[in-house]
Amino acid sequence: MAHAVNTRTKGNRGPVTGTATGQRKRKPFLLDLYSTSVGKKYVMAVTGIVMIGFVVVHMVGNLKMYLGAGDFNHYAEFLRELLVPILPRTVALWLFRGGLLASVLLHIHAAYGLTRVNHNARSVKYQSERDYQVANFASRTMRWTGIIITLFVLWHLADLTWGTLNAVGTNGTFVRGDVYNNVDRSLSRVPVAILYIVANIALGIHLFHGVWSLFQSLGWNNPRFNKWRRQLATGIATIVVVGNVSFPVAVLAGIVGN
Numbered sequence: 001m002a003h004a005v006n007t008r009t010k011g012n013r014g015p016v017t018g019t020a021t022g023q024r025k026r027k028p029f030l031l032d033l034y035s036t037s038v039g040k041k042y043v044m045a046v047t048g049i050v051m052i053g054f055v056v057v058h059m060v061g062n063l064k065m066y067l068g069a070g071d072f073n074h075y076a077e078f079l080r081e082l083l084v085p086i087l088p089r090t091v092a093l094w095l096f097r098g099g100l101l102a103s104v105l106l107h108i109h110a111a112y113g114l115t116r117v118n119h120n121a122r123s124v125k126y127q128s129e130r131d132y133q134v135a136n137f138a139s140r141t142m143r144w145t146g147i148i149i150t151l152f153v154l155w156h157l158a159d160l161t162w163g164t165l166n167a168v169g170t171n172g173t174f175v176r177g178d179v180y181n182n183v184d185r186s187l188s189r190v191p192v193a194i195l196y197i198v199a200n201i202a203l204g205i206h207l208f209h210g211v212w213s214l215f216q217s218l219g220w221n222n223p224r225f226n227k228w229r230r231q232l233a234t235g236i237a238t239i240v241v242v243g244n245v246s247f248p249v250a251v252l253a254g255i256v257g258n
């Protein structure tokens with residue numbers, strides 16, 4: 001890889017990859033960039049920002065459950081009616097879903113690619129001594145918290161969007177559109193409430209390191225901003241975890257639900 005000989009003369013811009021030589025057919029620029037570690041890190045950072053935006057907005061939207069069934073169900077309907085009549089009902093929602101799904105898949109694909117690059121390059125030392133400890137801790141936990149979040153989201157969709165797991169272990173049934181009672185039914189099951197709490201703590205850890213590292217990935221890593229970066233990472237992670245953990249606790253405490 002790094003020992004490939006660059007046969008190009010000075011002044012001629014070569015492909016982004018260090019592996020490329022004159023004999024290789026050149027890929028489109030974005031694919032060529034994505035085949036490098038820097039490109040993958042960019043993709044992780046940008047898709048990470050999209051997903052951070054989603055989890056923050058999703059948590060804030062879910063706070064509506066504290067206003068009661070009417071307001072919460074109305075909010076869920078509002079999401080389906082977004083941009084009507086410019087677009088037909090649910091089209092804007094499906095566009096968001098498409099963007100979100102693309103971000104999730106790209107984020108996981110780039111993460112997998114970077115893990116493979118790291119495994120193949122054990123002899124290369126981490127470049128920035130200053131961030132070594134943070135990066136080291138992040139790389140040890142990010143994969144596992146990422147896997148927990150992915151499994152949680154699959155459960156969560158089956159629970160509250162598709163409804164297949166929503167009523168398991170209860171006497172009720174999932175009712176599409178009655179989001180308030182679906183949440184109440186689901187989180188009244190203690191093991192499910194615990195699952196939500198554990199998954200959201202994993203999400204908080206992932207978010208903390210993700211927000212911290214995305215500045216590094218985008219090249220905004222001036223040490224002068226480290227304090228600010230840490231505060232932002234702590235702030236976003238804390239807001240999301242406190243908000244999201246409050247929902248199962250509120251249901252179990254009888255503050256939300258019937």
Ligand code: HEM
Nearest residue numbers: 055062076097153156160161179183196203244245247248
């Ligand atoms: C206790 C915390 C949470 C609660 C109470 C909650 C609640 C809900 C509800 C009620 C829905 C269905 C909305 C509807 O049908 O209109 C939903 C959908 C969804 N949630 Fe959550 N959620 C929580 C945490 C999370 C987290 C942490 C993530 C991601 C990491 C997440 C990702 C999603 C996704 C992707 C959907 C599908 C959205 C769609 O396609 O319409 N949720 N959530």
